[in-house]
Amino acid sequence: MSEAVEVDGQIRADLPPLEVEHVSVRFGAIKALSDVSFAVAPGAIHAVIGPNGAGKSTMFNVLSGVYKAAEGQVRFGDARLDRMRPYQIADVGVARAFQNIALSGAQSVAENLMLGRHHLTRAGFLSAGLRLPRATREGRRHGERVAEIAEFLDLGDKLHTPVGVLSYGDQKRVEVARALCTEPRLLLLDEPVAGMNAEETERMADAIREIRSALGISIILVEHDMGMVMSLADRVTVLDFGRLIADGTPAEVQTDPEVIRAYLGSGNETDPSLVAADAPTDPPESRP
Ligand SMILES: Nc1ncnc2c1ncn2[C@@H]1O[C@H](COP(=O)(O)OP(=O)(O)OP(=O)(O)O)[C@@H](O)[C@H]1O
Ligand SMILES: [Mg+2]
Structure with missing residues (x-):
């Protein structure tokens, strides 16, 4: 599942896969993540997508040590990220760029x-x-x-x-x-093009491609811009209501009926690029 991805023939030799196994997170009665498992191959650009409230930011908070998982494990090579504090996670080479800019102006x-x-x-x-x-x-x-x-x-x-x-x-x-x-080995990008215009978005997409090919590191991308996800990602994990509903190549998830249903039924702005031409044309079922 986590074969290394060729990056101009060179991936950092010290790059392990990231393995998320059976992770659950609860906030009181809300199950923000329920038994989620996926793996990020060394050198991959791996997208995590899903409608609002699906659990994407919660997953990033688990990966960076901000939230503790109630169940499950997160491994990055030998490191058990789920048992580490944020600064220890940074020390093993996991870095996060925040959704809301966290810089000193x-x-x-x-x-x-x-x-x-x-x-x-x-x-x-x-x-x-x-x-x-x-x-x-x-x-x-x-x-x-x-x-x-x-x-x-x-x-x-x-x-x-x-x-x-x-x-x-x-x-x-x-x-x-x-x-x-x-100097990370795994870079977490939380909505890097949110609020950007088309030109800025294209520039950021180019930068992400270059980071991967020049540095040979792994990248996890949480993003709502489907055009960007589908053009950049090697693999896509789809969450909905805290559950994993699909995991595959962009082409696979784009045509997955459950993914299409999740997006159509969510009241999210429907991005036509997600709904492929050969996707089923049944009306979306109402969500629970
Ligand atoms: N600290 C918290 N306390 C209580 N509930 C929370 C907390 N963080 C997240 N949640 C809840 O967990 C669920 C998942 O939220 P999360 O922020 O992970 O979604 P998301 O996929 O990032 O959504 P968006 O696309 O809107 O950013 C939501 O129901 C949210 O209200
Ligand atoms: Mg979020």
């Missing part, structure tokens, strides 16, 4: 990206504050990497610009760059 792009490198800093605050040679060398190395990652996301000329004055599309790319600055 008054600080420059470079300063925001530098924050992403904190957990990689060895010299410590004291020696950095005293400007000891080791700290200075290390600081320079981090600065170079930050500049590289900014360049990679088309932000090279904005390194010294306060984040608050950037366009929305640029800010979302800074958020992705900040996550990349932690």
Whole structure:
């Protein structure tokens, strides 16, 4: 189920699969996730989709250690993510770019990206504050990497610009760059193109493709933009009311009757690209 995906012939050698097994999360009487299992192959772009309230953000919160699963396991190689705290999950190479931009608007792009490198800093605050040679060398190395990652996301000329004055599309790319600055092996992207115009969306899609091919890391994408999901993802997991209702290639899930029913019946804006030409034309059944 989790065969490695070829990425220009090179996937990071230390890249394990992510395995979600029988995960359930409850909030009082609400079952936000019920017995959900899926695997993300090394080097894959794996989308998690579903109507509003399906449990997508809850799944991301489990993967990043914000919520504890009531049942089930999450494994990333040898690491049991379900038993770890958020900073430990970051240490094993899982980084998350947030849906709502979590940047400091008054600080420059470079300063925001530098924050992403904190957990990689060895010299410590004291020696950095005293400007000891080791700290200075290390600081320079981090600065170079930050500049590289900014360049990679088309932000090279904005390194010294306060984040608050950037366009929305640029800010979302800074958020992705900040996550990349932690040197992740698995990148979690929560609705990276929400609220973007068509041009910004296309630019972000290109950036995601490049991240995968240049860095050879795995990416999980929660996204409502079906055009983007279907063009980017190698595999798609579909949630509805906390249950997994489909898991397959974009072509497979697009034509899956249960997926079509979930979207048509949800009152969500129906995206015609999800409803393939050869899909059944029966009227949607009313939802429970
Ligand atoms: N902290 C919480 N406390 C109580 N209920 C919660 C909490 N977080 C999520 N839920 C509930 O769990 C269910 C799944 O929510 P979740 O936010 O994971 O959905 P989603 O798929 O991300 O939806 P959207 O597409 O709207 O972002 C919903 O019924 C939601 O109200
Ligand atoms: Mg959500």
